[in-house]
Amino acid sequence: MQKPEVVFILGGPGAGKGTLCRYIVEHYGYVHLSAGDLLREERAKPCSEYGELIETHIRNGTIVPVEITCSLIDRAMQTSENPHHRFLIDGFPRNQDNLDGWNKMMADKVILKGVIFCECSQEVCTQRCLKRGASGSGRSDDNEQSLVLRHQTYLKNTLPIIEMYEQQGLVYKVNSMKTPKEVFQDVAEFFPKIGW
Numbered sequence: 001m002q003k004p005e006v007v008f009i010l011g012g013p014g015a016g017k018g019t020l021c022r023y024i025v026e027h028y029g030y031v032h033l034s035a036g037d038l039l040r041e042e043r044a045k046p047c048s049e050y051g052e053l054i055e056t057h058i059r060n061g062t063i064v065p066v067e068i069t070c071s072l073i074d075r076a077m078q079t080s081e082n083p084h085h086r087f088l089i090d091g092f093p094r095n096q097d098n099l100d101g102w103n104k105m106m107a108d109k110v111i112l113k114g115v116i117f118c119e120c121s122q123e124v125c126t127q128r129c130l131k132r133g134a135s136g137s138g139r140s141d142d143n144e145q146s147l148v149l150r151h152q153t154y155l156k157n158t159l160p161i162i163e164m165y166e167q168q169g170l171v172y173k174v175n176s177m178k179t180p181k182e183v184f185q186d187v188a189e190f191f192p193k194i195g196w
């Protein structure tokens with residue numbers, strides 16, 4: 001059977017990764033897996049042994065151990081009934097531990113086609129998340145304190161991962177300060193380059 005194809009969607013907290021993915025799903029029908037959403041779903045399960053651990057990491061903007069996140073991604077990929085076998089993995093890998101775990105557990109099972117990097121200033125990212133928090137997102141990390149920590153983690157841990165992929169020629173940069181539609185239209189030019 002054909003191996004699933006993956007594009008990672010990376011960028012700062014509130015850069016618009018999820019919004020872009022929703023546009024892509026609507027127009028192309030690919031599968032969107034947000035690592036953050038998968039962790040929030042796991043946290044919400046009364047039977048989960050990881051609920052508290054996940055919540056602590058999310059609130060502090062730190063990164064959940066890769067074994068947990070990667071297992072959730074793996075399961076979501078395996079249970080997907082989408083005929084495309086094309087997956088947008090949003091918000092992962094975020095640090096070296098994530099990358100090592102992915103390489104160990106998943107890299108042989110999939111084909112990594114590219115990385116979309118949503119570039120957005122810290123100020124705009126923060127304002128977007130605060131606005132979302134104020135309008136009732138219910139996310140325990142949409143507050144000023146968590147946002148400072150989320151951004152620190154992004155700069156210290158995630159940017160080096162993006163830079164590593166950039167050196168491998170896998171990164172497509174998009175200015176995600178534009179409107180969601182413009183961001184999507186830009187990304188639509190990238191897909192033919194990877195055969196999507």
Ligand code: UP5
Nearest residue numbers: 013014015016017018019035036058063064091128179180
């Ligand atoms: N918005 C979006 N695009 C816009 C645009 N172009 N113009 C104007 N407004 C725009 O957007 C954020 C807000 O901005 C929304 O209100 C949207 O309408 C508006 P969204 O599309 O949600 O941006 P996104 O980049 O997805 O922001 P998100 O808050 O989800 O980013 P994070 O990376 O911080 O959150 P995530 O859910 O990925 O992770 C949360 C936490 O989970 C992490 O901090 C970490 O603790 C944990 N985590 C792990 O430990 N491991 C993982 O692998 C993943 C997560």
Ligand code: MG
Nearest residue numbers: 017018034036
């Ligand atoms: Mg998101």
